[in-house]
Amino acid sequence: MRGRIPDDAEPRRTKGTGVRFAYETLRDEILSLALEPGALLDETSLAERFGMSRSPVREALIRLAGDDLVVTLANRSTIVAPIDIRSFPRYVEALDIAQRMNTRLAAELRTEADLKAIAGRQKDFEAAVKTGRHLLMSGANKDFHMAIARAGGNPYLAAFYERLLDQGRRMLHLHFDYLERGHGGYLLTGEHAEMLEAIRRRDVERADALAHAHTRQFRDSFVDFMRETYLTDVPLGAPGRPG
Template sequence: MRNAEPDSEPRMARKRGGGSRHVLDALRDEILELKLAPGTALDETALAARFGMSRSPIREALIRLSAVGLVQMLPNRSTIVAPLDIATLPRFVEAVDYLQRATARLAARHRTEADIAVMSRAAHDYDVLCPTGQALALSEANKVFHMSIANAGGNRYLAQSYERMLDEGRRILHFHFAHVRKSGSEFPLSPEHHLMVSAIAAQDEAEADRLAHNHTRVFEDRIADFMKVTYLEQPGLGEDGA
């Protein structure tokens, strides 16, 4: 009986929505899909009411989202969805490029046969999702593929930095997905994924580096045209949150 009262709130949180993990997953998906636009205020009290739990798990989820760059905690103790500043996009692409090339080279140097199997499966899973138009699942599959390369490289510091960049890039990808939907086109397959796997399997570091660099250029080209339009349409773009 002594433990019943202290444990009642965590049990209630888990029953109602799985605690901070449930909040984290729900808010992350809404931010990535742009259902919560850049710059949107995230009120802890309102979120607690929405998820049917105390503010403690809400606060924990927001802190974890802040750690991966998806929300921004301001000096006045308020929290907002992290703005997307189109002016910094070239610097973002530059950082992704360096990390992508470094992880590809390391993967080519250190990969095992098991790593190649994981990469090949991830590349296939991405292609299978393309015709479905499931944007959130597709951006997750893209991240899983690239992290399979980073993990094969065996450098957890690079892999952790790269994962954060990929998470930030998922929001940018969703602008692209919205553009694809409007045009009525299908989501593009990524033959570059399979070419990268082949180069890594052959332990050709130079080719893996070249393909990783080209893949970044493909990403940049795909977003360049419609970002000019969404810069004007989407709230929170071009703001620094200050």
């Protein structure tokens, strides 16, 4: 292993770009599961890898902690945040509420400019699916749903929804993997198209029903994936009322 690069040998960067580079690289690796849940993130090793001092790495880890993607332990070491499977029913319940409310508002309040933006993000998602790159797909999926949220015009609901979408991206990658292995194909593309059409028609009840079904499809596929791949005795079904 090569020695640590001294601070004065660090490549010249515009102020802040080192932090952004480390943050974006680690975020993408965490979201894509290239860095597995629970993996140790050592500041010194990361500084050596990125060719920078520990300060921007530390700041990048602080930003990732704000995104709930890393966790600092009692011994001050940092790890990739585990995926808390037992909290999944509560997560998906919150996602369902946020998804339905934002989609309902979009169907009621959307403008022609909003429709154009949503349709553009839908095309981007379809193009991402064709690449088979899960990180690109989950990013395009988020962009599609956030275009709907912006059409709804409620920044508080949109911000809540965005945080949930970000928190669920690693689970969405597992969901994509499950569908990719022959369990129904990429149904999200068809569901997105139906949601767009309901919003276009200002059909609030149809948009609500589709948003709810969209969450159910994600929930059911993820639960099936986890039970098939890892688990046999963990209750992962939806909480409370039937889906």
